[in-house]
Amino acid sequence: MFKPLIATALLLTSGWAIAAEPPLTAALYAQQLGVGIDVDWARTERGIREFDPLVVRDFRAKGLTHVRIRVADEPTEARLIHLRKLVEACEQYGVIPIISYQADEYKNDPKADNEKEVINWWIAVAHYFGQSSPLLGFDLIYEPADKLNHNQASLNRVYEKTIKVIHSIDANRMIFIAPRLRAAPEDLSSMKLPAHSQNYLLAEWHIFPWGPLKNNGKYPWTSGTAAEKTAIQNRINIALHWQQKTGHVSWVGGWGVGESSRLTPTAPQLAFATFMACELQKAKIPYAINADFQFYDGEEGAWRPAPEPLLQTMITPECEKPAEKPGHHAVKPAAHDAGHGTPAAASTVKSAAPSASSVNPN
Structure with a gap:
């Protein structure tokens, strides 16, 4: 006699718990992203061939809470099925997936219709995922390149049309857009943002995508001088000021210390990684x-041992505490904050799982 009542009570309790969950906004989404990593699981033949869902488990165990899945070429059925496999693996292990379209396969054809190609690509992907996988993000263009990179009006037009069509399919999909000039923070203000888009639109920008590169005989980072640190802080502050002005949030889609990071890291690399991670x-x-x-x-399904200290520094750096001032409190690393929020995010993803299976502008 009491079993139906107990069951009803449990359902009501569960219903109230679900109802109490705040609606997902871009600001909350950004908080859950934490620290992630760029992956080629859908871009290169090797990345596609070597992918194993257990890789996502390894990434999550390391403290990574999102992946930026770079993808190129046509949205064929086989490629869409593979993307679904990647997204489901991320949902299973509590990692947020972001699909990032590397819209540059037309680079050898100056007559190609870049705008139409980008829009049609996302129409196919948006229809394929529909309203499933609520934490799946769409990064519309990995880095605005070629014709789009030199025509801000064209780039803004692509974004406007693509956002409109995606949200006609799924009104709640989180979308990232990047400015021209290889997503430099200095060009965030050049983007034309849809009215009232703060709750679903995030900006993506880059800083040192492949590390401090030599430019005109000089490196933007040598030993971490005051001038070098200030230059980095100034670029981050440009993004912060843009956020304050527009009410939008942003995400750095990729930064590194250089190709040599496969090797045992050097002291300058570790210093640079620590400073960058702490500042962000x-x-x-x-x-x-x-x-x-x-x-x-x-291929081995294992972390490379040599760059392990560098990776750990980039994920959970040991940051200097601010100078002791009355009422001044140290800022907790974002990776730790994300760690607290991720289990909830993971449960949200699992409950909503689908039924079907650079150039450095420094």
Whole structure:
């Protein structure tokens, strides 16, 4: 006699718990992103071939809470099925997936209709995922390149049309857009944002995507001088000021210390990684590390031992505490904050699982 009442009570309790969950907004989404990593699981033949869902488990165990899945070429049925496999693996292990379209396969054809190609690509992907996988994000263009990179009006037009069509399919899909000039933070203000888009639209920008590169005989980072640190802080502050002005949030889609990070890291690399990670975390800007193959051996299914200290520094750096001032409190690293929020995010993802299976502008 009491069993139906107990069951009803449990259902009501569960219903109230679900109802109490705040609606997902871009600001909450950014908080859950934490620290992630760029992956080629859908872009290169090797990345596609070597992918194993247990890789996602390894990434989550390491403290990574999102992946930026770079993908190129046509949205064929086989590629869409593979993307579904990647998204489901992320949902299973509590990692947020972001599909990032590398819209550059037309680069050898100057007559190609870049705008139409980008829009049609996302129409296919948006229809395929529909309203499933609520934490799946769409990064519309990995880095605005070629014709779009030199025509801000064209880039804004692509974004406007693509956002409109995606949200006609799924009104709640989180979308990232990047400015021109390889997503430099200095060009965030050039983007035309849809009215009232703060709750679903995030900006993606880059800083040192492949580390400090030599430019005109000089490096933007040598030993971490005051001038070098200030230059980095100034670029991050540009993004922060843009956020304050527009009410939108942003995400660094990729940064690194250089190709040599497969090797045992040097003291300058570790110093640079520590400073970059600490500054982004103090600014509460989530970021992805570029890129997974430098730290993870997909063929072996194991982390590369040599760059392990560097990766750990980029995920959970040991940051200097602010100077002791009355009422001044140290900022917690974003990766730790994300760690607290991820289990809830993971449960949200699992409950909503689908039924079907650069150039450095420094």
